[in-house]
Amino acid sequence: MATTQRRRTARTTAPTSSADEAVTPDPAADATGAVVAEPAAPAAPAAAWENIVGAIGPKVREVRQLLGLSLQQLAGRSEVSAAAIHKVERGDMVPTITTLLKLAAALGRPIGFFVDDAEWAGPVAVHVRAGERPVAPADWAPSATGVDARAIALPTDRLRAGAVVARVEPGGTSGEPRSVRSGEELVLVLEGTLTVEVSNEIYRLEQGDSLQFPADRPHSWHNPGRRAASVAWWYLHG
Numbered sequence: 001m002a003t004t005q006r007r008r009t010a011r012t013t014a015p016t017s018s019a020d021e022a023v024t025p026d027p028a029a030d031a032t033g034a035v036v037a038e039p040a041a042p043a044a045p046a047a048a049w050e051n052i053v054g055a056i057g058p059k060v061r062e063v064r065q066l067l068g069l070s071l072q073q074l075a076g077r078s079e080v081s082a083a084a085i086h087k088v089e090r091g092d093m094v095p096t097i098t099t100l101l102k103l104a105a106a107l108g109r110p111i112g113f114f115v116d117d118a119e120w121a122g123p124v125a126v127h128v129r130a131g132e133r134p135v136a137p138a139d140w141a142p143s144a145t146g147v148d149a150r151a152i153a154l155p156t157d158r159l160r161a162g163a164v165v166a167r168v169e170p171g172g173t174s175g176e177p178r179s180v181r182s183g184e185e186l187v188l189v190l191e192g193t194l195t196v197e198v199s200n201e202i203y204r205l206e207q208g209d210s211l212q213f214p215a216d217r218p219h220s221w222h223n224p225g226r227r228a229a230s231v232a233w234w235y236l237h238g
Contacts, residue, residue, distance in 0.1 A: 053094055056114050061089040063107045065156045068128040070135055078106035126159065128152055136164045140233070143175025146223070152232075160237045168194065168229045173222035183237045185215040192229025196221040 064074050064085075075082040080102050087093035088103070095103065104111040128134075128151075136149035149166035153159075160183075177197060187196060188210045196203045196211055198219040203211050213219065215235055223229045 052115055054091060056095065056100070057089045057091045059114050060085070060103055060107070062156060063109060064089075065154050066126050067107065068126070068132060068134045068151070068154065073134065074103070074106055078102040080106075126153065126156075133165075136166070137162065139181070140164055140235075141174045144173065145175070146170075146172025147174075153234075155237055162235050162237075164233045164235075165190075166231050166233070168192070168221075168223040168231055170223055170226055170228065172229075174220045177218040177220040179216050179218055181215050181235070181237060183215045183235060184212060185219075185236075186210060186212045186234040187221070188232045188234075190230040190232060192227055192231075193223065193225040194221055194229050194231055195224050 064071075069077070071082040071085055074080075074085055078085075080099055084093065084095075084099065085103070088095050088099070100114060101111055104114060133150035133152060134154065136151050137154065140149065141147065146169040147166050149164050151162065152165050153161060153163040155162045187194070187205065189205045189207055191207055193207075194205045196205060196219065198211075198213045199217045204224075205211055
């Protein structure tokens with residue numbers, strides 16, 4: 001009996017002959033058995049949400065500029081730091097839902113406006129109220145002294161021109177001559193007197209006088225009079 005048991009065990013555990021094994025064909029092989037490389041899968045199209053997220057920053061910047069708000073002013077309205085707003089506008093940071101709610105409320109837009117994938121058709125014109133004029137751009141005259149300046153128009157992605165109106169006290173000046181930007185600049189004296197130097201050429205402007213010049217030339221100005229001057233500047237980016 002013991003011998004019979006051993007023979008059965010041997011038959012059970014013996015390896016199966018290769019001739020008896022079932023062969024499963026390789027789906028990646030051709031008729032000759034050679035392996036054929038599968039074609040690469042086509043690249044997946046960009047997800048729709050990427051376009052929506054990418055449009056949030058430009059929309060925030062566009063509305064802020066249409067309202068004539070500086071980063072600091074929007075920060076005060078929304079309780080979101082100016083640095084964070086700047087990162088959102090540049091696309092360096094995706095705002096949280098809380099941050100987006102705060103910005104939407106401060107800008108007077110529903111939150112759906114910022115996450116709608118449809119193209120935005122904002123107002124054609126930009127209305128800046130006299131009592132809500134933003135500060136002049138930082139690069140307009142950073143070294144100016146004795147000057148109180150406010151922007152009456154700010155360049156945007158759609159509109160390239162900007163304008164500043166300023167009260168220049170007696171002796172007030174823009175500082176050392178420098179090249180500001182490409183494009184053109186136009187100065188109009190509303191009241192008083194202003195002396196403008198462009199590429200070593202000196203112009204004395206009286207009330208009602210204007211001066212137009214390339215903005216990339218070194219230029220400076222000062223008030224030589226005994227009373228304050230009221231002056232408007234228009235500039236067009238090249």
